[in-house]
Amino acid sequence: MWQLQPSLWIFLVLLVPSIRAAYEDYRLPRSVEPLHYNLRILTHLNGTDQRFEGSVQIDLLARETTKNITLHAAYLKIDENRTSVASGQEKFGVDRIEVNELHNFYILHLGRELEKDQIYQLEMHFEAGLNNSQSGYYKSNYTDVVTQEVHHLAVTQFSPTFARQAFPCFDEPSWKATFNITLGYHKNYTGLSGMPVLGCQDHDSLTNYVWCNHDTLLRTSTYLVAFAVQDLENAATEESDTRNRVIFRNWMQPKLLGQEMISMEMAPKLLSFYENLFQINFPLAKVDQLTVPTHRFTAMENWGLVTYNEERLPQNQGDYQTQKDGFARTVAHEYAHQWFGNLVTMKWWNDLWLKEGPSTYFGYLALDALEPEWSRGERFIARDLANFFSKDSNATVPAISKDAKDPAEVLGQFTEYVYEKGSLTTRMLHKLVGEEAFLQGIRSFLGSYSFTNAAQADLWKSLQKAAPQNEVISSEFNLSRAMDSWTLQGGYPLVTLIRNYKTGEVTLNQSRFLQEQEVDKDSSCWWVPLRFVRQMLPDFDQTTPQFWLECPLNTKVLNLPHLTSPDEWILLNPQVATIFRVNYDELNWRLIIESLRYDPQSGGIHKLNRAQLLDDLMALAAVRLQKYDKAFDLLEYLEKEQDFLPWLRAIGILNRLGALLRVEEAIKFKNYMQKLLLPLYNRFPKLSDIAESKLAIKDIPFANFAYSQACHYHVADCTEQAKILAITHRNGGQLELPSDIQKVAYCSLLDEGGDAEFQEIFKLFQNSSNGSQRRILASALGCIRNFENFEQFLNYTLKSDEKLLSDCHMLAVTTALDREHLVSQTENYILSHTKPLGEKFKKKELTGLLLNLAANLQTSEEIDRLEAHLKDIKEFNEPLQKALHQSKMNQKWRKECTSDFIEAVEKHL
């Protein structure tokens, strides 16, 4: 009989959902709430068996009557006989313990019911080895350079879901509780947690061991709890200029003492800056900053115990100046987290962006406020915009606020994308409601949800309240609905603006901008704030919306006779406050282009808009909504562009397209680039005199850029000058030169040199003991034209086990792939060394390598070859998919756009 019995049918229906609730849901039940943890951890670092023993006593509030307690535990050996539940003196029996490994659940089935609103004490004892996987409570070590002795240390990394590997706990961000932490360890070490030590006493039985009690940590999520047992040195004790006079200590291994430490320099200043900005005092008494020899991430904002990854210090990788900018950004970001994340925490990981976005954005504001001469924040915002507009035009890109169920999905939320778009979304809010309402809304948000949790809707509400008070948006306007359209879906719109020059009417519509398909095949829409700027009154400071383009009503007709006259341009989106592209009608584009080209003040157009206009036109031409001819007409204005940002954006795009051209086309393109770059090159001092010419700090990145591009395209006497500089530098040695300029100099020397120059620089590279010098020389070695020479370098660096040399390998390959003469041989080299490459490099590095390669492949045969070689190699699997997608896009561009592009190049030569 095949038909189900009716009664059985009902039974199944009832049964299935309850199993689901318990076992398909990775979330803890809400029946009990942790209020306080007493956590004791005894750490053993001596010998080979490094481990810890601990106990935890959790005060629990029963929120409903229940006979079971579920909490998280993973990789812990729990002594079931010592697990107990009590209410004061009264002990409860534990009938049965159930372990659900997949969900990391540890479930206690009790003999009696817990009563609603009563408080109980759960006690558990456990132990585990200190692991090597940089999560939970893990071990690390360093070698003393003098004695060659290995020192061990133990430190935590709990974010996002690793606290459960160190002690049984309710490991979800919304279960905030207070913590009394007591650490036991040998007297040779210092124990740290988020709070200062109150007092220590000797261990009962272990000689030379102590137990130290730390003060109570304020209500916090488990992912922010941290502790460490270590014997690093404190480089300096500092006091911040904040109301609470916070004490900073800076722990690192002895060999780092005396080196420049950005974290040490900046942290106290950042704390004061944010305290003033947010108008909420930093609530802890101290912060220990710990530079750990090994770390899963770059840094972690643990409350009171911030950790940094020693491997990621600027002196330890890549180009020093770039890394230094990046590390400054990291430190600024971690301290913004003290408010966004630590004080106010997202309810669940779907809203990860709610801490990462604001921390990134406020980090930028802090950098520019504290060190305006570097204009780092501004450059990062411009960079994020460039990345965003290019990446987010892919159809598969996810929303920044999206559900995450299991730990793998939670970890998967931590992408650059969430940080960048999260930051741009925070910036959008800022520009949308204006300075006053924004700060008022942010302060009220932080104040209302301090020590608790919030969802993105709560942020919208705080701003919704502040904005009408400042008369920026009406109280009827539904800000939440508008903002949700930006965070709950991926992508961004293209807004098309068509003017009727007779009536003054403006017709607007929107559609999703996609690189890979017809623009109007996607029905997504956004609430787009509309702010117009007119040529007669180019006020780019006002960014609050005058109108909205609604969603789903996609076409809007506005009558703006008072706003425009027919002979002036109008521009949408001042400062690119909101993340959308704009296409204008023909005449309006012409008015904009003329104004940029012929008005000495560039029409008063803001620099971010200047960069965006270039980007938009190039992107529109790539999807054939515009002609490259128009984009190249606009590019002519660069001749008088004084600011770095538009140059950077335009040349970045041109370089990417140039790499896709065939030989004859590439020659024309090179001629064009020489013409374009010549005025820029001439604006800076002669390279051979660079050491004497005192460039302002803020001009250094711009100058580096101008020289490297000019020499790359052999503009005027750039390479000659660079060679002279390289020779003086090599002979003089003492010349202080910014690293990027050294790279340009040595690159030109090698580009035009032969075997002798190669051997000389290669020897210099091998004999140098200075990491950053080695990295500079390595990048430059990728400029050699003879592949046999280059192969010698590649063989040498690939064979080595030293991490620095692997870094150098990657740097040189990146340079080589950027230069047409070595591309195909370097590709061969990569394909015939997949095994060592796969073993040596992480997925992220291999992705970078293949994307770089794909960006320089011109024919579909080359791409097929790449696929055939790599498709069965596990390590290359994911990187390959990304590279193939990019290649497909490139092929599409080649097929559809090259002739239009080359025609425009020829016309503008």
Ligand SMILES: *[C@@H]1O[C@H](CO)[C@@H](O)[C@H](O)[C@H]1NC(C)=O
């Ligand atoms: C480590 O120290 C503890 C406490 O002094 C001691 O009991 C244990 O035997 C030591 N282990 C090793 C391997 O030395």
Ligand SMILES: *[C@@H]1O[C@H](CO)[C@@H](O)[C@H](O)[C@H]1NC(C)=O
């Ligand atoms: C725990 O008890 C609740 C009732 O309070 C019940 O719904 C739930 O299924 C139980 N959980 C487990 C894992 O047994």
Ligand SMILES: *[C@@H]1O[C@H](CO)[C@@H](O)[C@H](O)[C@H]1NC(C)=O
């Ligand atoms: C727990 O108690 C049971 C029964 O007394 C005993 O057999 C078992 O070995 C104990 N387990 C541990 C880890 O001590």
Ligand SMILES: *[C@@H]1O[C@H](CO)[C@@H](O)[C@H](O)[C@H]1NC(C)=O
């Ligand atoms: C030091 O740490 C590294 C990286 O975790 C590990 O591979 C190595 O075995 C450790 N050394 C010692 C002596 O424990």
Ligand SMILES: *[C@@H]1O[C@H](CO)[C@@H](O)[C@H](O)[C@H]1NC(C)=O
């Ligand atoms: C936590 O520590 C504080 C300070 O030492 C102490 O006053 C408090 O009683 C402790 N709380 C618990 C629950 O043990």
Ligand SMILES: *[C@@H]1O[C@H](CO)[C@@H](O)[C@H](O)[C@H]1NC(C)=O
């Ligand atoms: C503590 O330090 C002393 C002196 O450096 C050393 O001899 C001893 O082995 C260390 N003990 C432990 C347990 O690390």
Ligand SMILES: *[C@@H]1O[C@H](CO)[C@@H](O)[C@H](O)[C@H]1NC(C)=O
């Ligand atoms: C690099 O190594 C390969 C073999 O691993 C060898 O065939 C080749 O000749 C080497 N190249 C140079 C320039 O040393």
Ligand SMILES: *[C@@H]1O[C@H](CO)[C@@H](O)[C@H](O)[C@H]1NC(C)=O
């Ligand atoms: C873009 O989307 C395609 C599929 O539509 C996907 O295969 C590819 O990995 C995506 N690229 C990136 C960089 O995310």
Ligand SMILES: [Zn+2]
């Ligand atoms: Zn962060």
